[in-house]
Amino acid sequence: MSHSFVPSPNVASIQESATIAVSQRAKALRAAGRSIIDLGAGEPDFDTPPFILEATKAALDAGATRYTAIEGILPLREAIAADATRRRAGRGELPVTAGEVVVSTGSKQSLQNATYALFGPGDDVLVPVPSWVSYFEMVGLSRARAVGVPGDPKRDLKVTPDLLRAAATPATKGLMLNSPSNPTGAVYDAAELQAILEVAAERRWWVISDEIYGRITYSGTAAPSVLDLASSRDQLVVVNGVAKAYAMTGFRIGWTIAPRALSQAMTALQSHTTSNASTPAQYAALAALTRTAEADAALAVMVTEFRARRDMALDILREGVPALELVQPQGAFYLFFKAPGGDGTRFANQLLEHEGVAIVPGAAFGTPEWVRVSYAAARPDVEQAMRAIVRQWSA
Numbered sequence: 001m002s003h004s005f006v007p008s009p010n011v012a013s014i015q016e017s018a019t020i021a022v023s024q025r026a027k028a029l030r031a032a033g034r035s036i037i038d039l040g041a042g043e044p045d046f047d048t049p050p051f052i053l054e055a056t057k058a059a060l061d062a063g064a065t066r067y068t069a070i071e072g073i074l075p076l077r078e079a080i081a082a083d084a085t086r087r088r089a090g091r092g093e094l095p096v097t098a099g100e101v102v103v104s105t106g107s108k109q110s111l112q113n114a115t116y117a118l119f120g121p122g123d124d125v126l127v128p129v130p131s132w133v134s135y136f137e138m139v140g141l142s143r144a145r146a147v148g149v150p151g152d153p154k155r156d157l158k159v160t161p162d163l164l165r166a167a168a169t170p171a172t173k174g175l176m177l178n179s180p181s182n183p184t185g186a187v188y189d190a191a192e193l194q195a196i197l198e199v200a201a202e203r204r205w206w207v208i209s210d211e212i213y214g215r216i217t218y219s220g221t222a223a224p225s226v227l228d229l230a231s232s233r234d235q236l237v238v239v240n241g242v243a244k245a246y247a248m249t250g251f252r253i254g255w256t257i258a259p260r261a262l263s264q265a266m267t268a269l270q271s272h273t274t275s276n277a278s279t280p281a282q283y284a285a286l287a288a289l290t291r292t293a294e295a296d297a298a299l300a301v302m303v304t305e306f307r308a309r310r311d312m313a314l315d316i317l318r319e320g321v322p323a324l325e326l327v328q329p330q331g332a333f334y335l336f337f338k339a340p341g342g343d344g345t346r347f348a349n350q351l352l353e354h355e356g357v358a359i360v361p362g363a364a365f366g367t368p369e370w371v372r373v374s375y376a377a378a379r380p381d382v383e384q385a386m387r388a389i390v391r392q393w394s395a
């Protein structure tokens with residue numbers, strides 16, 4: 001066996017995604033015969049709506065098996081641009097065009113394209129903490145510096161203009177936003193988002209807004225988008241995809257809406273990495289975005305079930321642990337709370353070993369005192385897991 005591999009500086013400090021690591025540990029225990037409830041997952045436990053599967057099969061039968069344009073098929077980019085134009089209505093600006101949309105292999109690639117094309121050595125990028133696992137690594141891969149900005153515990157761990165200003169330096173070039181948030185489920189309301197966009201505009205920061213959970217909310221309306229609020233699109237990158245709202249994680253389709261010059265740079269980058277996103281999956285996404293009545297009905301079923309699980313989980317936790325410090329989740333499908341003794345890693349390990357329940361230690365998101373529980377699992381499993389959490393709390 002050869003032992004000659006020395007990681008290049010490009011990857012020397014990269015960490016495997018911690019959320020995936022927990023799922024793998026849970027799978028290994030299950031393979032060893034233990035009964036495990038996995039609340040570590042970041043994907044809806046629903047099946048992709050059948051109309052999307054049918055559209056995918058029809059596209060394959062019609063020959064959707066070849067390369068497409070690097071930036072994606074035109075009708076899909078047009079559908080994305082048309083929706084963005086609707087959100088910008090009434091501002092008297094030019095419509096969003098398909099030329100401002102790049103379709104990629106999951107919104108993960110969209111985020112990577114954007115960070116890589118925008119940031120480089122010498123740049124600082126503000127990342128609100130807790131943060132989804134990959135932002136720090138993506139900014140690091142672009143050789144810029146990710147600067148964590150701890151959110152305010154009194155405001156569901158959200159950042160404010162003052163916190164951002166205090167963390168900024170003359171090297172600050174951009175800001176990562178994610179609402180609804182993974183891992184907290186918190187949602188920035190329109191006023192909060194607007195205030196942040198104003199600071200970004202005043203400082204000329206690029207804003208990359210990851211809105212992948214935008215339609216999974218419990219208020220009855222979609223979460224506010226930077227598209228609804230920003231005074232200009234000049235330094236805005238909106239990232240979205242089909243994974244969560246349409247239960248299409250495996251299709252791997254995401255996109256950016258960004259100014260034309262940046263979109264061209266991201267297309268050039270993608271032309272040397274993955275080329276176009278999978279062709280049949282692009283047609284699947286087209287069906288999801290254009291057959292809105294069917295898509296909305298499927299989404300409503302999913303969100304109704306998520307809400308019921310969230311409410312049940314909160315009831316059990318609040319009753320069993322009255323002093324629980326917890327973010328009030330308004331979107332996505334996560335619960336985020338402070339672990340007993342302020343040690344999220346110890347609590348997650350204890351829960352997995354003693355109760356067979358997998359959750360994600362908050363260290364994965366830059367907040368080691370906390371833990372994340374995903375309720376994208378069958379309701380009886382969520383219930384059983386919450387009771388296990390209460391039992392272990394005082395164990």
Ligand SMILES: Cc1ncc(COP(=O)(O)O)c(C=O)c1O
Binds near residue numbers: 042106108254
């Ligand atoms: C906040 C956030 N952004 C992006 C992604 C990546 O989604 P995709 O499957 O579209 O790559 C995830 C997936 O877990 C996520 O939680």
